[in-house]
Amino acid sequence: MSLPSSQFPDLYDCGVLVTGGGSGIGAALVEAFLRQGARVAFIDIAEEESRALCDKLAAETGKRPEYIAADLRDVEAIRRAVAAAAAAVGPIRVLVNNAARDDRQALDDVTGASWDESLSVNLNHLFFASQAVAPHMRRQGGGSIINFSSIAFMLNMPEIPAYATAKAGIIGLTKSLAGRLGPDKIRVNAVLPGMIVTERQKRLWLDDAAIARMQERQCLKRMLTAEDLVGPCLFLASDCSAAMTAQAMIIDGGVF
Ligand SMILES: NC(=O)c1ccc[n+]([C@@H]2O[C@H](COP(=O)([O-])OP(=O)(O)OC[C@H]3O[C@@H](n4cnc5c(N)ncnc54)[C@H](O)[C@@H]3O)[C@@H](O)[C@H]2O)c1
Numbered sequence: 410m411s412l413p414s415s416q417f418p419d420l421y422d423c424g425v426l427v428t429g430g431g432s433g434i435g436a437a438l439v440e441a442f443l444r445q446g447a448r449v450a451f452i453d454i455a456e457e458e459s460r461a462l463c464d465k466l467a468a469e470t471g472k473r474p475e476y477i478a479a480d481l482r483d484v485e486a487i488r489r490a491v492a493a494a495a496a497a498v499g500p501i502r503v504l505v506n507n508a509a510r511d512d513r514q515a516l517d518d519v520t521g522a523s524w525d526e527s528l529s530v531n532l533n534h535l536f537f538a539s540q541a542v543a544p545h546m547r548r549q550g551g552g553s554i555i556n557f558s559s560i561a562f563m564l565n566m567p568e569i570p571a572y573a574t575a576k577a578g579i580i581g582l583t584k585s586l587a588g589r590l591g592p593d594k595i596r597v598n599a600v601l602p603g604m605i606v607t608e609r610q611k612r613l614w615l616d617d618a619a620i621a622r623m624q625e626r627q628c629l630k631r632m633l634t635a636e637d638l639v640g641p642c643l644f645l646a647s648d649c650s651a652a653m654t655a656q657a658m659i660i661d662g663g664v665f
Pocket of ligand 1: 428429430431432433434435452453454455479480481482506507508509510511530557558559560561601602603604605606607609610
């Protein structure tokens with residue numbers, strides 16, 4: 410599938426920050442916002458992959474996103490990265506909290522440290538990136554924050570207890586931030602992807618049988634890809650969704 414052709418004029422020249430933009434869905438979003446004419450920065454821990462993405466997009470689109478290397482598990486690093494992003498692309502009006510890591514773990518292998526680490530890579534940074542970006546959005550009279558949750562927390566997936574907990578927590582976080590930031594005209598919404606077949610997912614977790622089983626549950630009988638998240642995220646970022654906040658949008662081909 411290719412990127413949707415729709416243009417959102419209010420995203421032109423707009424400062425956008427995507428976390429985990431170096432691969433998968435985040436990379437598709439970095440490209441999509443660039444193609445809208447936005448000024449795009451992204452944070453990622455995977456330096457080689459991220460720099461390769463910047464080179465590829467610069468060659469293909471004539472525009473280079475700003476890559477900021479940082480570990481989102483470190484709150485001070487988040488604050489520095491958001492400041493660096495704003496210095497590079499100007500005031501941030503859209504934040505996409507996309508980064509995560511869906512490691513599998515057997516129940517008996519979970520420790521206090523591994524549980525905390527999972528919440529720090531899958532939940533905590535969404536709050537701290539939003540906190541760091543809020544003053545920039547306030548100064549511009551508003552903004553849009555998009556939080557990546559997952560339908561995984563509504564399925565019986567026994568091997569991802571901390572990830573599922575984080576993804577459920579993101580719905581609560583979204584509601585709370587939307588209430589706190591609404592008076593500043595900052596909207597906060599969540600997206601819940603279904604099974605999105607990326608290279609990483611195929612390499613680590615998904616075989617043909619798992620993909621076929623999920624398609625059996627979907628209303629739409631096709632594989633979903635990273636590009637399927639682009640239209641919903643552009644819509645939530647743009648003023649087309651100006652009255653929409655505190656919502657959770659499921660993009661799963663009709664599993665739920
Ligand atoms: N792919 C799916 O099927 C699916 C389904 C539901 C929800 N989601 C959600 O969508 C989002 C994107 O998923 P994806 O499949 O594209 O994932 P991905 O693993 O391909 O991309 C995640 C990115 O985050 C980066 N990252 C991980 N830990 C980091 C850290 N500590 N600091 C900075 N960057 C870090 C990775 O390097 C990577 O580039 C995630 O929030 C995921 O939970 C994905």
